[in-house]
Amino acid sequence: MRLHVAVVGGGAVGVTAAHDLACDGADVTLFERDELASGSSGRAAGVCYSAFPHAVDAANGRRSLARFRALSESRDDFEFTSCPYVWFAHEGDTERCEGVREQVTQMKAVGADVSLVSPEALRAEFPALETAGIGVAARCDDAGYTEPATYVRAMGAAAREVGVSIEENMPVRLAESGKLRTPTETHEFDAVVLATGVQTKQVLAEIGIPIPMKPYRVQAFTTDQTPVSEEIPMTYDATEGFYFRPRQGGLLVGDGTELFERDPDDYPKDADEEFVETNRARVERRVAFEPAVSRAWAGMCGATADFDPLVGELRDGLYVACGFQGHGFMRAPAIGERLATQVLGGEGIQAFDPRRFRGDEEFEIVEGLS
Ligand SMILES: Cc1cc2nc3c(=O)[nH]c(=O)nc-3n(C[C@H](O)[C@H](O)[C@H](O)COP(=O)(O)OP(=O)(O)OC[C@H]3O[C@@H](n4cnc5c(N)ncnc54)[C@H](O)[C@@H]3O)c2cc1C
Incomplete structure (x- = not known):
């Protein structure tokens, strides 16, 4: 049976997840409240590297760099400079x-x-x-740079090419399990991926789910x-x-x-x-x-409360990806890829499991590069 998946958010994480889900056979609709790259991804500096002290981040950094380079070689609407x-x-x-x-x-x-x-x-x-x-x-x-908005648009185009339906200017709200409400309709999906960046806290708060972000x-x-x-x-x-x-x-x-x-x-x-x-x-x-x-x-x-992002299944069929401490663009290709794998029944990133928190933890914001 073909899985019907909604990806909410057309930033670097959302377009990658949507693309990979469709490549692996899912029926995917991406909802973006504004235009692709209108969130943090469109305002980012595009500094990318794999210089992380923890194995999981270093692996995600390396995988993302490999994907940036491969995309740059295969498409003329995206350029990555080592x-x-x-x-x-x-x-x-x-x-x-x-x-x-x-x-x-x-x-x-x-x-x-x-x-x-x-x-x-x-x-x-x-x-x-x-x-x-x-x-x-x-x-x-193992580092380089790009214009982040060009990644989002190129990956958005690649997602459309593999069958993703992208609905821009379409703000959505979560309804009961598996359901999303656009301004005009209610849709039902097998899985919902909230790649809504810094808006994720508000989107979840509307259905009473707190997250420490x-x-x-x-x-x-x-x-x-x-x-x-x-x-x-x-x-x-x-x-x-x-x-x-x-x-x-x-x-x-x-x-x-x-x-x-x-x-x-x-x-x-x-x-x-x-x-x-x-x-x-x-x-x-x-x-x-x-x-x-x-x-x-x-x-x-x-x-986030422990400096690591929240990536994975938060409730049955509801996935999130947020809290990247200023390092979300450089890890987005790998994070989107792993999210897609998890939605389709594979393994997610255990260290980033969003259920490691109750949601109401108190914490101070720590500068991302420190
Ligand atoms: C000035 C600046 C510099 C940065 N530099 C770097 C850098 O050099 N390297 C790096 O790795 N990171 C950098 N970052 C961080 C990086 O931008 C983010 O971590 C990353 O872009 C997050 O991507 P995302 O896809 O999760 O979120 P976003 O790009 O924010 O995408 C989320 C999308 O969801 C949409 N959305 C929200 N709510 C809804 C809703 N209800 N319905 C439909 N759509 C919705 C938003 O409109 C948005 O387009 C920088 C950030 C800034 C601001």
């Missing part, structure tokens, strides 16, 4: 310097392609990167063309707490994390002036170039 990811702490920041060393040891133990690198070696390889004051640095070579705001900006764009790695400064990567001849710069919960449907969508000015100056010190800001924005990420 690029090393470098992160470091400043001299004198003993705690974070030690943290970088420990991370590399842990990441190596789970098979990640990472190593410590001296500031001199970094400077020799990337002459445009100012390495003065760096105490401890590390690099991951808090939406929080982060920020980013892009710059005009710079002479250094192609000569720098993707870079995270752990001491100052910001990152940048090459983007279309310029740079994309991000962080500006707010450590408090926000309403995901009512938050300031422009970046704060202070965030832009502070980080423009920081970037200028690192690349010896004064970048002109071309666009600045804010978006939402989701934090």
Whole structure:
């Protein structure tokens, strides 16, 4: 019997899950309340790597990179660029310097392609990167970047090609088990996958199910063309707490994390002036170039009580995927794939089982890159 599955949410996770479910024979309808990529995926920086200290994350990172690269080779509407990811702490920041060393040891133990690198070696390889004051640095070579919205649209197109029906401008609400309500109709499905990102808490709250996930705001900006764009790695400064990567001849710069919960449907969508000015100056010190800001924005990420996402079956036939702590795009291909497998009777990701919580746990939001 062909399984009828609803995927709610047209972000990176939803389109991947919908595509994979249809490839494996399910009859899939994807409902998106707005347009594909109108949520966090369309506002993300597109930094991708497999540098994680836990085996499950490293495996998901590697699998996602493999899928990004394969999609980039097979379609001309999606491009993924391999690029090393470098992160470091400043001299004198003993705690974070030690943290970088420990991370590399842990990441190596789970098979990640990472190593410590001296500031001199970094400077020799990337002459445009100012390495003065760096105490401890590390690099991951299994890494790269893309424009996240292009992944969602390309995977959405691929999903349509394998028979997924995609209904945009179609907000849905959960009704009783297996049922969804659109503004005009009630539909019944064998399984429902809620890939509704930071809205997941609200969608579930409407049917009385609490989850320990808090939406929080982060920020980013892009710059005009710079002479250094192609000569720098993707870079995270752990001491100052910001990152940048090459983007279309310029740079994309991000962080500006707010450590408090926000309403995901009512938050300031422009970046704060202070965030832009502070980080423009920081970037200028690192690349010896004064970048002109071309666009600045804010978006939402989701934090959980234990830093791991909630992915899997929450109630019979009701699956969720949210709470990625700012690392959801780079893991989305693998997470969507595993969700599809689980819906079709295979194994999910045990460490992310959403039923490990009661739902009403109290916790503080922790910055995703820390
Ligand atoms: C500025 C910024 C930078 C980031 N940078 C990175 C990065 O470099 N690397 C990385 O890995 N991650 C990054 N992230 C995090 C990343 O964006 C998210 O973790 C990821 O995109 C989540 O994907 P998703 O598919 O779960 O959610 P989303 O992309 O948010 O998709 C959910 C979709 O569900 C829809 N929806 C919600 N409610 C309903 C409803 N009731 N009915 C129908 N549809 C509904 C929404 O409209 C939305 O399109 C960044 C985030 C931001 C904001």
